[in-house]
Amino acid sequence: MIEEFLTKARKVRLLLMDCDGVLTDGRLYFSESGEIMKAFHVRDGQGIVLWHKAGFLSAIISGRSSEIVRVRANELGIKMLFQGVDKKLKVIERISAESKIGFDEMAFIGDDIGDVDAMKAVGFSACVADAVRQVKSVADFVTTKNGGEGAVREVIDFLLHAKGISYGEIKDS
Secondary structure, eight states: OHHHHHHHHHTOOEEEEOSTTTTSOSOOEEOTTOOEEOOOOHHHHHHHHHHHHTTOEEEEEOSSOOHHHHHHHHHHTOOEEEOSOSOHHHHHHHHHHHHTOOGGGEEEEEOSGGGHHHHHHSSEEEEOTTOOHHHHTTOSEEOSSOTTTTHHHHHHHHHHHHTTOOGGGOOOO
């Protein structure tokens, strides 16, 4: 069983992520003026940067829209950002068609029921430790960390390990 997951993980070239509940802890903070604030974990960011330096791509596909997410994606070098998305699978189909990356070469990290169809479609699916039961039931990999607490880094570590890539081998671009 583990070998099957490693085989799937070795194929991944594109890491797709939900945002709220995956890159963040899922809580939304509202200021008095109505501004929404979110917190991101620095180790997730470092993992994404290393993933890119290793030659791989990433994307955020989120049901919500937020300037904060755009800023964070830009800061991390995430070129594909899709916000306000109802049907994440439709976006993945578009990404595949435009990038010529097959579904079997994609991973998706989710946490809630809006992620299930996307997770079922890709070659490797992962979810955070505090994901809902329906998501955990379709995930190839369940992190030990909750969303917003380094779970994305845990998935990236697993994917790179499956490919036989150590952080020491990743060069600055």
